[in-house]
Amino acid sequence: MKNLEIAWTLREISDLLRVKGENRFKVRAYNNAARSIKKLKEDITTLRKKEVLTEIPGIGENIAKKIEEILDTGRSVYLDELREEVPPGVLSIISLPGVGPKTAGLLYEKLQFKDLSELMVLAKDGRLRDVPGIGPKTETNILKGIEKLKKNMEHVPHGLARVSADIIFELLSSFSLISRVSLAGSMRRGKDMVGDVDFVAASDNSHKVMEILGEHPHIRELDIFHDNRAKAFTNLGTKIDLQIVKEDKFAAVLHRSTGSKKHFQQLSALGNKKGINYDGNSILKNGKEIIVSDEEGIYSAFGLPYIDPELREGAGEIEAAKNNSLPDLVDIHDLRGxxxxxxxWSDGHGTIEEMVQEAVKMGYSYLAITDHSQSLAVANGLTVGRLMEQWDEINYLRKKYAPFLILRGIEMDILRDCRLDYEDEILAKFDIVIASIHTGFEQNKEAITERLITALENPYVDIIAHPTGRILGRRPPYEVDMEKVIEKASKLGKTLEVNSSLDRLDLNAAYVRMAKEAGVKIAINTDAHGKTGLRDMEYGVMTARRGWLEKNDVLNTLDSQELLSHLSRNRVGVR
Ligand SMILES: [Zn+2]
Ligand SMILES: [Zn+2]
Structure with a gap:
């Protein structure tokens, strides 16, 4: 992760220089350096050892020195100085609509606000329009932008927070002062959007742990509360909440801080009936403390089997645990393709062969190549002529990589007027057809629902991809009667997708559970546009687990033969 941190630091220097109105060549130099480090395949520490830093495109003597300083000391004095001159709040307004670095610098120079909240107050008072070049309209836009930004800052997509979470977890795990550490909170429960990233660690020396953590270059700000609790901001803007406890309290505090609140309350209520008093710190049975070393111990004190974090939402899981009917949740290792x-061939950046090689490396038995269909010209959708050429390539690779199975698939657009993007005689030739909506999001509920239903009714369509069209943090789902879609899928034996892309996670957990209850199979797919994207599978699995899915509920846990017969069974008159 060193590369990302260095890139981030250089990027911040560039942004701060821009706000200060510095020479644009200098601004650009830092920005280019940041970009080129982000793209590096090799570890920057290795390159430094080989003394070849200046051979990286965009890195001259001066910037190379700054990088060495960060690698040696964990900080950049230059950046610290710049931060003194420009407060962090100013930096965050650069991304607002209508505010570039120049305007940001100007606003700061004239109004001297400290952070976003102060700027918001000024905007509400109509003080922004006093600044030359800023009219009432821009002022309103800035105000709207800040409100949105503040909301976004409170919750970020899981995948985004995960980058910081992984860095911090790795760091805390490496401390010899820490005997145990775990992710907690909503992130551990696998929620799609998260606020703080919570950690619980066991250590006898919380003070020292905080001290070392505060020094880490990935941590921008660290506030310590009550000696054993710290809130920190990472360089990537993620909020970290760390609790450090003594080893004997670890399990209970981890359990409490994982939540959810509702789950915890329901468990406590159950305890009350059994003479157990549980406050999230200690468990007392008839006044005597029960020491537990892990969460299994906590549930067993209540006479229950272990409940997976993804289920702890107070949505029937305690009832299920009592009846011994908890789901045996699907696991990432259950997936076969x-x-x-x-x-x-469409808008991906890996060749079919690269994608196949990666899938083989991941231990999969099959991979469906589902490029975009002809109408999606922006994504270089496949005309019938190009399809034939693609199939030639797939047929060749199929032989080369057998028995690994490459499926000739398509992600077919469902057009605005319910038409599908190919004639049935073409659709019949695919091994698998997934259908999805990429246009006309503004249509009303009836129209969108009708489009999805029409697609499901086509005998060649196997799966509906990203069924609600949402983009986390950016675009709400389109209007759709998902209950109706689920009902139709159930009746026709069709599959719905959990799209694992970091910014989609679509279907969401609630719909997944609804689909399961209706007997609809779910495919957990990555929608990868390159080989690294194939690794996003874990996020889809996390969402599926939150939807109570077991191995048998998931289409792509079938082996190749089972999958093929499942698909052909669903396709009348084919094969
Ligand atoms: Zn799509
Ligand atoms: Zn796609």
Whole structure:
């Protein structure tokens, strides 16, 4: 992760220089350096050892020195100085609509606000329009932008927070002062959007742990509360909440801080009936403390089997635990392949062969190549002529990589007027057809629902991809009667997708559970547009687990033969 941190630091220097109105060549130099480090395949520490830093494009003597300083000391004095001159709040307004670095610098120079909240107050008072070049309209836009930004800052997509979470977890795990550490909170429960990233660690020396953590270059700010609790901001803007406890309290505090509140309350209420008093710190049975070393111990004190974090939402899981009917949740290792991926034939950036090689490396038995269909010209959708050429390539690779199975698939657009993007005689030739909506999001509920239903009714369509069209943090789902879609899928034996892309996670957990209850199979797919995207599978699995899915509920846990017969069974008159 060193590369990312260095890139981030240089990027911040560039942004701060821009706000200060510095020479634009200098601004650009830092920005270019940041970009080129982000793209590096090799570890920057290795390059430094080989003394070849200046051979990286965009890195001259001066910037190379700054990088060495960060690698040696964990900080950049230059950056610290810049931060003194420009407060962090100013930096965050650069991304607002209508505010570039120049305007940001100007606003700061004239109004001297400290952070976003102060700027918001000024905007509400109509003080922004006093600044030359800023009219009432821009002022309103800035105000709207800040409100949105503040909301976004409170919750970020899981995948985004995960980058910081992984860095911090790795760091805390490496401390010899810490005997145990775990992710907690909503992130551990696998929620799609998260606020703080919570950690619980066991140590006898919380003070020292905080001290070392505060020094880490990935941590921008660290506030310590009550000696054993710290809130920190990472360089990537993620909020970290760390609790450090003594070893004997670890399990209970981890359990409490994982939540959810509702789950905890329901468990406590159950305890009350059994003479157990549980406050999230200690468990007392008839006044005597029960020491537990792990969460299994906590549930067993209540006479219950272990409940997976993804289920702890107070949505029937305690009832299920009592009846011994908890789901045996699907696991990432249960998956045998990926049924939604793109290649350079449409808008992907990996060749089919690269995608296949990666899938083989991941231990999969099959991969469906599902490039975009002809109408999606922006994504280089496949005309019938190009399809034939693609199939030639797939047929060749199929032989080369057998018995690994490459499925000739398509992600077919469902057009605005319910038409599908190919005639049935073409659809009949695919091994798998997934259908999805990429246009006309503004249509009303009836129209969108009708489009999805029409697609399901086509005998060649196997799966509906990203069924609600949402983009986390950016675009709400389109209007759709998902209950109706689920009912139709159930009746026709069709599959719905959990799209694992970091910014989609679509279907969401609630719909997944609804689909399961209706007997609809779910495919967990990555929609990868390159080989690294194939690794996003874990996020889809996390969402599926939150939807109570077991191995048997998931289409792509079938082996190749089972999958093929499942698909052909669903396709009348084919094969
Ligand atoms: Zn799509
Ligand atoms: Zn796709």
């Amino acid at each position: 990926d049924l939604h991926t793109h290649s350079t």
